[in-house]
Amino acid sequence: MEKLPNLKIAFFGTSDRSLPILDSLNSNFYLVLVVTKTDRKIGRKQTIKRTAVKDWTLDKNIPLVELDKFKEGEAEKIVALFREYDIDYGIVADFSYIVPKELCAVLYGKLINIHFSLLPKYRGASPVQYAILSGDKSTGVTLQLLNFKIDSGDILQTIEYPISSKATSGELYKKLFEISAEKLPKILAGYYSGDIRSIKQDPGLISYTYSRSHNKNTFIYKEDAKIDWKNSSVEIERAIRAFNPWPIAWTTIEDLNSQQARSVLIGQGVNKKFIGEGHKIVKIYEADVVEGKLKPITIQLEGKTKTDWESFLNGYYK
């Protein structure tokens, strides 16, 4: 394997799935700074949960900066640290904050974002979910130079990756992080040496991952995951995978009893119906398409634990 240059790297990220990237950067270059989100209260007990990124960084004794948000003066601090540590590049992946314009401007060319689609397709916060939702056969990862406008930066490299017919968003994200971690060192080295040069995005191919329920917003909302029984079984099954592990596709007892739902679901007698309060939410974690019909596998009724579809029918379908 060819020798990689001795680059000094900073990492901006929060997601637990970043760990492979951290490992990769740390073992191939000098990882000298990690920027992450402050600890949050989480769960029913509202206990403080430390991010895996924070644990990893403290464990390796690498300088850590925690941000609550980019507040006044925070960007300048980061720039100062880039100077102090003589940092060559900053890698930004699933950071959960928008990097301020001034930082993009001052450090332009040094900040590289890992985006989980083949840009310029699916700009925005939920690229993997929309790739699955749309039934795409493949998606991928794009390394782009961080620009003041979200996901509009010049592209260093794209890496295509197939979407299996069973893939959930969670699984695919994990995979794409791993691919990124694997390919990142060579790409950074190539960019550094000048072998890789950035290219502009094709304006004709731009698309965004707009929420169905919140106009002009690219995040996923719970309302987006409500199952529309007017859709085909294939589309619904894709939605179930796209919204796993969050927020999980859902419907209600009432909606399950609708004609539309019955025409999509498999194996239900017409004279039978679901009992229970109509407003109760039923989450569908996993489903198959069998003979053109939707066959749920794992479901969960509000307040209850997860169970399989057959058991649910035994109790609720009369």
Added chain:
RNA sequence: CGCGGGGUGGAGGAACGGCACCUCGUCGGGCUCAUAAUCCGAAGGUCCCGGUUCGAAUCCGGGCCCCGCAA
């Protein structure tokens, strides 16, 4: 102490002071070349500890456990 729902045979659910019921599974038997089909029969249950009551799955108090929202 963020808000809320819930623990009933092996699984999923009814019953909400008065004989614990239903669907599925399990076991035995019948019918079948055979069967996840069908018929007959059987076993097996109220999370734990107190309290109220003639009587508690049900009401009250205290535990333990599960889950949704929120973040």
